[in-house]
Amino acid sequence: MNLRYLWTGFVAAMVIYSCGASEALHQTRIPSADTLARQQKVMALRSIPVEMFDSLVFENKSGRLPYRFLRAPEPVAKKYPLVIVFHGSGAVGTDNRGQVGILAKYFADSLNRRAFPAFVIVPQFPSRSSNYVMDSTRAVLRSIMQPCGEMALALIDHYRHDPRIDTNRIYVVGFSMGASTVTNVISRHPEWFAAAVSISGIPQFDQLDRLQKFPLMLIHGNADNENPIDSDRRFFGEISQKKNAKTSLIEYNGLGHNEMQQEIVSRRNWAEWLFSIQK
Numbered sequence: 001m002n003l004r005y006l007w008t009g010f011v012a013a014m015v016i017y018s019c020g021a022s023e024a025l026h027q028t029r030i031p032s033a034d035t036l037a038r039q040q041k042v043m044a045l046r047s048i049p050v051e052m053f054d055s056l057v058f059e060n061k062s063g064r065l066p067y068r069f070l071r072a073p074e075p076v077a078k079k080y081p082l083v084i085v086f087h088g089s090g091a092v093g094t095d096n097r098g099q100v101g102i103l104a105k106y107f108a109d110s111l112n113r114r115a116f117p118a119f120v121i122v123p124q125f126p127s128r129s130s131n132y133v134m135d136s137t138r139a140v141l142r143s144i145m146q147p148c149g150e151m152a153l154a155l156i157d158h159y160r161h162d163p164r165i166d167t168n169r170i171y172v173v174g175f176s177m178g179a180s181t182v183t184n185v186i187s188r189h190p191e192w193f194a195a196a197v198s199i200s201g202i203p204q205f206d207q208l209d210r211l212q213k214f215p216l217m218l219i220h221g222n223a224d225n226e227n228p229i230d231s232d233r234r235f236f237g238e239i240s241q242k243k244n245a246k247t248s249l250i251e252y253n254g255l256g257h258n259e260m261q262q263e264i265v266s267r268r269n270w271a272e273w274l275f276s277i278q279k
Contacts, residue, residue, distance in 0.1 A: 024240035025248040028222070031255050031263055038266050045265055048105040050097050053122060057096075058155045065151040066096035068104070070120035072164070073113040081118040081169035081275065082159055083107055086152070086178025086185075092125055099124040103175050103199070106265045115268070116275050119165065123152050130180035132202050140231040143202045145184035153185060160192060168194060168279040175199045175261055176227060183216075183235075190214045195277040197270055200227050200260045203235040212242040215277050217270060221255030221263075 032038055053068035072080040085107070087099040104122045106112055125148040135142040156172075159165055170193050174182040179201025186196050187207035195215040203218070218236060220229045229251065236249040250270075252263055264270060 024236065024245040026236060026240070026251075027249070028251045028253055031252050031259075032266050038262075041266055042102060042262050045102040045105045045109060048108050050100045052108045053100055053104070053120070055096050058123075058151070058158065060151075060154050062147070062151055062154070065123050065125075065148070065155055066094060067121055067123040067155065068096065068100050070104075070108055070118075070122075072119050073117050079164060079166035081116075081171060082165045083116075083118045083120045084152070084156060084170075084172045085120060085122045086129065086172070086174030086181045087122070087124065088176030088178055089128060090176075092127060094124065094126050096124055101175075101261070102265050103173065103261055106271070112268075112271070116271050118169075118171075118275075119159075121155065121159065123155060125149075125152075128177060130177055130184055130202070132180070135205060138205065138234050140234045141202045141228070142231065143180035143184055143204050145181065145188070145204075149181050149184050152181065153188060156185070156192065169275075169277075171195055171197075171274050173197045173199070173274070174201065176201060176257065180204075180227075183211075186214060186216065187211060194279045195274050197274055198232075199264055200224055200257055202227050202231045205235060205238070208235075208239050208242065211247070212239055212245050215246045216248070217273060218247065218249045219252070219260065219264065219270065220249070221252045221257065221260050223254050224257045224260075226257035 053070045056069050058065045085104040091098040099122050107120045128146055129148040130143040132141045172182050179198040182196050182198045183203040186193055197217045199219045218232045220232045222229050239245050239247045
């Protein structure tokens, strides 16, 4: 009888977490085995043509920002979520192609389009969207948003007024430099977004009060030598002390920086968590 109650409590706790728990959570997970099936899944994502995403350019008085746009998978008879995907520094450029990596293509996969139907925006930054400096009081790196990040905010604001978009379900996801831009963007306008996922990024620390109730998932390999996990650990440690904090930190044991995208696109739990949350 006691075991049954323990199991019931465990299941209930997992359901609460999957739907956006109000308590901060720190977990360490074992990476997926590098099986043939996993390799084939990643290769299938890589093979998705960039042309599935419309090639567009956003312009305002500050400049031009090329971006790709994935349409919702069905005729627009209702409103759909909007997902913004920010790329890492390796995709900086102006060809409007290089930013569409496996993280963006995850949402273009046929099975995922059925599970997570949404409009998807993938801007390409012509220069760095976030830079890093040492936080002298914390002895870890912190991020500072650059003008390209400001352009991304203007693009998001444009789509917030699109009648096709469910403004209660706007999500932002990013890897590396793009993950740093995730925290920069949501720190500026947390009221615009329902939830966010930052993968191997460097956070900022000066808006913790604004973000304490924001559903944010930090995902990081603890063997990352490019963007050390110490910054995410420090961010989590500080924000989790605040009342009703909703930040989660998921560490993947032994994974380095460039291994994290393949790990993430092999899984669904992060996307299920993201799409379960509405404002």
